[in-house]
Amino acid sequence: xxxxxxxxxxxxxxxxxxxxxxxxxxxxxxxxxxxxxxxxxxxxxxxxxxxxxxxxxxxxxxxxxxxxxxxxxxxxxxxxxxxxxxxxxxxxxxxxxxxxxxxxxxxxxxxxxxxxxxxxxxxxxxxxxxxxxxxxxxxxxxx
Amino acid sequence: xxxxxxxxxxxxxxxxxxxxxxxxxxxxxxxxxxxxxxxxxxxxxxxxxxxxxxxxxxxxxxxxxxxxxxxxxxxxxxxxxxxxxxxxxxxxxxxxxxxxxxxxxxxxxxxx
Numbered sequence: 419x420x421x422x423x424x425x426x427x428x429x430x431x432x433x434x435x436x437x438x439x440x441x442x443x444x445x446x447x448x449x450x451x452x453x454x455x456x457x458x459x460x461x462x463x464x465x466x467x468x469x470x471x472x473x474x475x476x477x478x479x480x481x482x483x484x485x486x487x488x489x490x491x492x493x494x495x496x497x498x499x500x501x502x503x504x505x506x507x508x509x510x511x512x513x514x515x516x517x518x519x520x521x522x523x524x525x526x527x528x529x530x531x532x533x534x535x536x537x538x539x540x541x542x543x544x545x546x547x548x549x550x551x552x553x554x555x556x557x558x559x560x561x
Numbered sequence: 562x563x564x565x566x567x568x569x570x571x572x573x574x575x576x577x578x579x580x581x582x583x584x585x586x587x588x589x590x591x592x593x594x595x596x597x598x599x600x601x602x603x604x605x606x607x608x609x610x611x612x613x614x615x616x617x618x619x620x621x622x623x624x625x626x627x628x629x630x631x632x633x634x635x636x637x638x639x640x641x642x643x644x645x646x647x648x649x650x651x652x653x654x655x656x657x658x659x660x661x662x663x664x665x666x667x668x669x670x671x672x673x
Contacts, residue, residue, distance in 0.1 A: 428586035432563075435582070435615075453615070453645045460617050464585040513654035525653060526618040532652065 422482040426471045426497060430480065434463055438493065441484040445491035445554055454533035455493070455552050461526035462504055462548050463495060470499025470546065486554075490535070494549045502546055503539045504530065568594040574671060575603035580612035588619035592626055599630040606631055607670060611641035621655055628658060640665050 422437045424430035438459050442452035463480060471478055478498040485492050507527040531537055536551035564581040575598035583591060598606055606627055628637055639659045642650070650656045662669065 428584075431584050431586045432582075435584075450645065456615070457617060457649070460584055464617065464619070468585070525621055529618055529649065529653070 419483060419485045421484075422480075424480050424482075426467050426478045426480050426499065428464070428467055430467075431460060431463065434480070434482065435460060437482060437484075441486075441491060441493060442552075445486045445552075447491065447552060447554065451552060451555075455491070455550065458530040458533040458537070458550055459493060459495065461530040462550075465504065465526055466495070466497045466499055466502065466546070466548075470497055470502045474500040476500065488554070490554055491552050492549060494547055496545050496547050498545055501541055503541070504548065505537070505539055564590065566591040566594045568597055570598060570601050570603055572671070573602075573604040574607060575601070575605065576607045576609060578609040578612070582615040583613060583620040583623075584615070584617040585619040588617075588623050591620070591623045595623065595627045595630055603631070603635070605636050605638065605670060607638040607640060607665070609640050609665065610643065610646060613643065613646060616646045616649060618653075621649070621653060624655060624659070636660060638662060638670055 420437075420441065422434070424433055435456055438456045439452055442455055447455065466480065470476070476499055481496040483494050483496075504527045507524055534550045535553045536549075538549040538551075540547050564583055564587040565579070567578045569576045569578070577591070577594050577598070579591065595606070624637070628635075631637070637659045638661075639650070640662045641664065642661060647656070647661065650659070650661075
């Protein structure tokens with residue numbers, strides 16, 4: 419298990435990405451899976467920073483933890499921002515609408531949920547805990 | 562986060578070379594280049610993505626912004642997008658509003 423604690427600001431996104439990619443590497447995830455996991459966490463963390471903290475007039479840290487077992491890599495992100503359940507965000511606009519007519523909402527969450535095998539959220543005391551789970555494939559498994 | 566967005570405008574064609582990693586912390590840099598291209602009334606916006614290793618939804622939002630800012634008559638080209646970046650654009654339906662090319666094609670792009 420490894421941990422990371424960083425400030426809840428956009429400046430931390432780079433460090434978080436490095437942490438996630440390192441954990442993915444250690445878990446033996448392939449490049450595509452690692453990219454998707456990094457994207458998922460980037461999207462949720464960005465929303466926590468912008469809406470859980472800044473948008474609510476709050477400041478705080480982000481605490482990440484990663485564990486690997488036989489089957490999966492699990493990374494959790496804990497923050498002390500306002501209650502924010504990413505799963506409650508409405509889906510993005512119909513993805514068939516041309517770009518010019520799209521509104522901006524929901525894309526980040528959609529990408530996050532689409533790119534990991536499992537996503538969990540819970541509110542514990544004054545904290546949000548977002549958990550990302552990616553299954554480890556053996557090298558002989560077909561895509 | 563290592564990122565750069567370099568703008569070159571010539572004969573009505575705005576080219577922005579994107580390098581590194583495009584997330585929410587650096588998306589404003591990209592957007593300000595799009596604003597400059599729009600201010601100069603470029604007729605084409607070409608995004609050169611060979612060296613763009615990562616793009617989050619903030620990058621997609623910047624594409625929406627580019628389309629809306631430049632106007633519906635302006636074609637938006639994406640050149641050399643890496644597979645994972647392209648995949649994100651496809652999964653979100655963005656590929657339908659851009660012209661994706663593997664390489665810069667002067668005939669296709671510069672024929673105004």
